[in-house]
Amino acid sequence: MEPQFATDYTAIIEKADRIDPVEYRKTRNYVDGAVTYLSPCISRGVISTRQVLETVLAKGYKIPEIESFVKELCWRDYFQRVGQVKDLNREIKQAQVPVSNYEISVAVLEGKTGINAIDEAIQQIYRIGYMHNPCRMYTASLVCNIGKSHWLNPSQWLYYHLLDGDWASNTCSWQWVAGANSSKKYYANQENINKYALTNQSNAFLDVSYEELEQMETPDSFLLTKKFVPEIFLSSASIPKIDVELPTFIYNYYNLDPLWHLEEKGNRILLIEPDFFSQYPISKKCIDLMLALSENIPGIQVFAGSFQSFTDTWQVENIYFKEHPLNIGYKGTKEPRDWIAEDGFVNLSASEVLISQGLDAYFKSTEIGRLPYAKP
Numbered sequence: 001m002e003p004q005f006a007t008d009y010t011a012i013i014e015k016a017d018r019i020d021p022v023e024y025r026k027t028r029n030y031v032d033g034a035v036t037y038l039s040p041c042i043s044r045g046v047i048s049t050r051q052v053l054e055t056v057l058a059k060g061y062k063i064p065e066i067e068s069f070v071k072e073l074c075w076r077d078y079f080q081r082v083g084q085v086k087d088l089n090r091e092i093k094q095a096q097v098p099v100s101n102y103e104i105s106v107a108v109l110e111g112k113t114g115i116n117a118i119d120e121a122i123q124q125i126y127r128i129g130y131m132h133n134p135c136r137m138y139t140a141s142l143v144c145n146i147g148k149s150h151w152l153n154p155s156q157w158l159y160y161h162l163l164d165g166d167w168a169s170n171t172c173s174w175q176w177v178a179g180a181n182s183s184k185k186y187y188a189n190q191e192n193i194n195k196y197a198l199t200n201q202s203n204a205f206l207d208v209s210y211e212e213l214e215q216m217e218t219p220d221s222f223l224l225t226k227k228f229v230p231e232i233f234l235s236s237a238s239i240p241k242i243d244v245e246l247p248t249f250i251y252n253y254y255n256l257d258p259l260w261h262l263e264e265k266g267n268r269i270l271l272i273e274p275d276f277f278s279q280y281p282i283s284k285k286c287i288d289l290m291l292a293l294s295e296n297i298p299g300i301q302v303f304a305g306s307f308q309s310f311t312d313t314w315q316v317e318n319i320y321f322k323e324h325p326l327n328i329g330y331k332g333t334k335e336p337r338d339w340i341a342e343d344g345f346v347n348l349s350a351s352e353v354l355i356s357q358g359l360d361a362y363f364k365s366t367e368i369g370r371l372p373y374a375k376p
């Protein structure tokens, strides 16, 4: 059965309540594993990583038994921290080499790569806007390391279609796979793909050893490339009714938190900013999801225009918004997003935990089991 992405806040909280972090550890890499499918809600700022972690801990799980789950939540926070200090449109650590094109293979765009699991994952993203994490890694590896496409245009393609599109998680992950945010490129051969995607394909071009894979020439079927040029959708909106005496709370694609300042009276405005969506285009499905999630916010009104044009039209004082690196020209009171831990550490177990992804020193284990998760 395909994953469902409920948009009603109560259903989202119930979904978080059903997380099985122990089963998660055992199965998360399998396409039918016990992953949460919460990413669209987390990426849209409906619920935070901290909220999810607190929900799980409230059930009595202890960190050591759920470390694998906690680490993934930390990855998300960490990528956000990277986004606060780095230009994510550029290489984080080093140039991707070799690069033969700045486009994307047509075979990938059409979901006709010849690798059944990847083709199915690409079709799934077109159908429902979700792709399982290992399939994202397989696809990115095929695109960047076999097809030798530079990561940026392909990451725009995936971001456009993902309901959980998050510019930081997306670009950091593409760069990690392509060796621009890691010391080694990521490869997956057919045996690995078959195991986790539950396929049984043989004699495909990835059905080779890792040594052969790393030396592989781009197959002819990948040589035809094309720039991914997104169609831009903007939502129409009526003119909001504003009470200039009240505070104004600004929501956007990255902040749809229904609990934010919930007890206060105020103008609640969802900005649909043309400049933002021109720079970071998303599909119609993603626009629709944003609007549906925004309905959890009592009294929300949609304004189609920039922050500047909003404040030019209404002389409101006391504007509040949540910090995000992609906010364009916001002015007012900037409030922090929720983080798992403010000091950049999360308490994990004392056992050896080392994740070799990301910027240096991320998730290095220490004797006392406090892991630095934000060192940008």
Ligand SMILES: Cc1cc2nc3c(=O)[nH]c(=O)nc-3n(C[C@H](O)[C@H](O)[C@H](O)COP(=O)(O)OP(=O)(O)OC[C@H]3O[C@@H](n4cnc5c(N)ncnc54)[C@H](O)[C@@H]3O)c2cc1C
Residues within 6 Å of the ligand: 028, 034, 035, 036, 037, 038, 039, 040, 042, 043, 072, 073, 075, 076, 079, 131, 132, 133, 134, 136, 137, 140, 158, 159, 162, 164, 165, 166, 167, 169, 170, 171, 173, 174, 177
């Ligand atoms: C090439 C590529 C592109 C990606 N693009 C995005 C993106 O645009 N937006 C996005 O949210 N994630 C992205 N990811 C990370 C990851 O694939 C998704 O967060 C995850 O698959 C979401 O499904 P889930 O909610 O069921 O995750 P679960 O496995 O249930 O994890 C719970 C939560 O932890 C976080 N998380 C899990 N895995 C990762 C990870 N590897 N990196 C960062 N956070 C993680 C997410 O917030 C997720 O909702 C990308 C990964 C790759 C390899």
